Amino acid sequence: MVKVSLKEKSYNVIIGKNLLKRQKKKIFSNITGAKRIFIITDIVIKKLHLKNFLKSIPNNFITETIIIKPGEKTKQLKTVEQILNFLLKKKISRTDAIFGFGGGVIGDISGFVASIILRGVRLIHFPTTLLAQVDSSTGGKTGVNSIHGKNLVGSFYQPKLVVCDIDFLLTLPKREILSGYAEVIKYSILSDKNFFHWLKKQTNKIIINDPNVVQKVIKKSIFIKSSLVTKDEKDVKNKRALLNLGHTYAHALEKCCKYSKNLLHGEAVSIGICMVNRLSFILGFLSMNDLKEIEKLFVDIGLPTNLNFLENFKIKKDNIIKNMMHDKKVLNGKLNFILCKKIGKTFVYNKVNLNSIKKSIC
Ligand SMILES: NC(=O)c1ccc[n+]([C@@H]2O[C@H](COP(=O)([O-])OP(=O)(O)OC[C@H]3O[C@@H](n4cnc5c(N)ncnc54)[C@H](O)[C@@H]3O)[C@@H](O)[C@H]2O)c1
Structure with a gap:
């Protein structure tokens, strides 16, 4: 409990x-x-x-x-x-x-x-x-x-x-289970590197939906989420905002795909987290090692990490950016990004130029 x-x-x-x-x-x-x-x-x-x-x-x-x-x-x-x-x-x-x-x-x-x-x-x-x-x-x-x-x-x-x-x-179909793991990995990246490394060791059990692993994963995820919600219920103190890691991209992608079943929410989150991590790397906050290590965990679990997954939708980068600007996290015309410094450490940042955002979308 x-x-x-x-x-x-x-x-x-x-x-x-x-x-x-x-x-x-x-x-x-x-x-x-x-x-x-x-x-x-x-x-x-x-x-x-x-x-x-x-x-x-x-x-x-x-x-x-x-x-x-x-x-x-x-x-x-x-x-x-x-x-x-x-x-x-x-x-x-x-x-x-x-x-x-x-x-x-x-x-x-x-x-x-x-x-x-x-x-x-x-x-x-x-x-x-x-x-x-x-x-x-x-x-x-x-x-x-x-x-x-x-x-x-x-x-x-x-x-x-x-x-x-x-x-x-x-x-629950396997694809839906994996979609849930995108949010689980999110929790580990945003606040708990030990959880991230534990997840890395569990990929085989995750793929077969092992009940012991799943129970631990739910408990840990809810624990991390509730500790942020408790500090910032209404999302106004830049604490709960961390839970939105990758979501500005993810929501824009879902909108570009017209909320199609071919892109589940968790899949969009998985791609979105990889994009925002690329942004963190481009801006000099995240190391190439951590960037690759995170991407590898998504790939090992069977989640998408880039736009290749959405090939059939033929989405234009400009359209993704346009939709990102409709996000709730836009303040005074500036997007509030959750960036990653290292596995387990994230922060809110809004001094991001358009060129870097464009480069991170791939
Ligand atoms: N409120 C929040 O804080 C918050 C956080 C994250 C995501 N969300 C929202 O959650 C939604 C995504 O949720 P989701 O991934 O659960 O998708 P979903 O609710 O669309 O469910 C996915 C599919 O699985 C089916 N399904 C559900 N339970 C099943 C079961 N036990 N066995 C077989 N099939 C089952 C559903 O009928 C549906 O077709 C998005 O709209 C997202 O924005 C909200």
């Missing part, structure tokens, strides 16, 4: 196997007084896991299920509006609860809906992808994409509990 300490908004992230049965008391004590539970999920999860999930909910709750299409393209205001209308039609009350049951897309949408419906109802995340378990379900960032860019409409809204049950990962 990892505690996210945010005074009266503190909550726990529980990690393990078969949690819905083993931790029933703990889970449902977070929504005492609720009569109904509204479960937001997608078609894929419905087919694979919804039946068992519903069975594990005590009989004293009435459940309503909202099923949406899977994928990044669903993460838009139209979906949020549809869900809000459903909840209001069902006369959701402030004492009811919302369960986000799915990957990061479901988590971001459920969190946003929970934060604005009736000005906030209780929320529990049940993340079912590795990416959502190591990253998106913790920290309280919620939201959707806009025509102007990724995650530009949203709120900060902390859940009451996060339940990371690794049994869900058994049905």
